[in-house]
Amino acid sequence: MSGSGSLIEPLWEVFVRSRRGLSHVHVGSLHAPDATMALRNARDVYTRRQEGVSIWVVPAADITASSPDEKDEFFDPAGDKVYRHPTFYQVPEGVDHL
Amino acid sequence: MLALMDSFQATIDADGRIEPRDAMPEGYRKTLIRQIAQHAHSEIIGMQPEGNWISRTPSLRRKAILMAKVQDEAGHGLYLYAAAETLGVDRAELLDLLHAGKQKYSSIFNYPTLTWADIGAIGWLVDGAAIVNQVPLCRCSYGPYARAMVRVCKEESFHQRQGFEILHTLCNGTEAQKAMAQDALDRWWWPSLMMFGPPDASSTHSEQSMAWGIKRHSNDELRQRFVDMTVPQADVLGIRVPDDGLRYDEETGHYSFTQPDFTELYEVVKGNGPCNEQRLAHRVKAHEDGAWVREAAAAYAGKQAQKKASAA
Numbered sequence A: 001m002s003g004s005g006s007l008i009e010p011l012w013e014v015f016v017r018s019r020r021g022l023s024h025v026h027v028g029s030l031h032a033p034d035a036t037m038a039l040r041n042a043r044d045v046y047t048r049r050q051e052g053v054s055i056w057v058v059p060a061a062d063i064t065a066s067s068p069d070e071k072d073e074f075f076d077p078a079g080d081k082v083y084r085h086p087t088f089y090q091v092p093e094g095v096d097h098l
Numbered sequence B: 001m002l003a004l005m006d007s008f009q010a011t012i013d014a015d016g017r018i019e020p021r022d023a024m025p026e027g028y029r030k031t032l033i034r035q036i037a038q039h040a041h042s043e044i045i046g047m048q049p050e051g052n053w054i055s056r057t058p059s060l061r062r063k064a065i066l067m068a069k070v071q072d073e074a075g076h077g078l079y080l081y082a083a084a085e086t087l088g089v090d091r092a093e094l095l096d097l098l099h100a101g102k103q104k105y106s107s108i109f110n111y112p113t114l115t116w117a118d119i120g121a122i123g124w125l126v127d128g129a130a131i132v133n134q135v136p137l138c139r140c141s142y143g144p145y146a147r148a149m150v151r152v153c154k155e156e157s158f159h160q161r162q163g164f165e166i167l168h169t170l171c172n173g174t175e176a177q178k179a180m181a182q183d184a185l186d187r188w189w190w191p192s193l194m195m196f197g198p199p200d201a202s203s204t205h206s207e208q209s210m211a212w213g214i215k216r217h218s219n220d221e222l223r224q225r226f227v228d229m230t231v232p233q234a235d236v237l238g239i240r241v242p243d244d245g246l247r248y249d250e251e252t253g254h255y256s257f258t259q260p261d262f263t264e265l266y267e268v269v270k271g272n273g274p275c276n277e278q279r280l281a282h283r284v285k286a287h288e289d290g291a292w293v294r295e296a297a298a299a300y301a302g303k304q305a306q307k308k309a310s311a312a
């Protein structure tokens, strides 16, 4: 019995735009044999209450992600560049719109 | 590796969230896989007792509502399987374990739905208890599980309300209808209290799960919360919670109540509940009967991919 008829269908990551003017946001994942079915399943699983006006499905295997093990080295370079933020600068009193 | 585990503990201590590819102790991973899988299995097995009444609802309105509810439960199962998969297991593998009886689902679904009032009682009590259990899980330390729970909790409140509405309608109907509602409460009350698990004194996994931020409140705390919330609702319905020991304690502001018979819970968990065999057999059959659909979809996908490749 074990495994009978359990085909391994590829995993898809699902992104939903909740309304016009907003970006697509990751909502979860699902299995489907192809992109068309992935879209239909995503509609049924993630937008049963009109949570979206647009859906992207992306094969999970095609996503390249930064590694959590290297997160310190990877993001370090931005750590000592506080001058990239406007709050770094002192604005003399009386100067507006700056 | 040691440093990575330090960062795990630091994240937990700061009440931060652990994300899929972070380093985590093997026990944390295993506990989560077991708990999330069991939760997912409960959602899909839970479709059966209610599915039993879809073809026999008293009105078209009730039928549309019940179908939407049962469909939501399928969705909850899918959110949760997806969350479990982020821990490095396959959904197919988890389903095989369920089908082989090697992973559990909530014991509550091993009780039968004998009358239409049972559908009301399930929504009101079973979904009500599930909400009490699930709301704290929205703050679980494992990100994907917590996010799935936020989604689930948003959908649960409709489940509970539709159940209460069914009973409210029955309770304001004929004597026979009200008696049917009372009978459903009599049968579902104790199994609902068991949904919170064994008493704290004999709960095996609780302490470690609390330390890891997976569990936020003890079984007994949650059970008390459920009783405090539910008894006044029964009063509104005008039916009686079947507990002679039930009384409101002015001093503490809580109800004191009789604990359920936990030997019954252990028996049902062991497989000796009224519907264990039926539920599992039905699930396996549904899975096997659906094999041709999965095979056809895979064959079609394969053909389309081939066509695309030869056209390029």
Ligand SMILES: [Fe+2]
Pocket (backbone or CB within 6 Å): B043, B072, B073, B076, B152
């Ligand atoms: Fe659910």
Ligand SMILES: [Fe+2]
Pocket (backbone or CB within 6 Å): B073, B127, B130, B156, B159
């Ligand atoms: Fe529910």
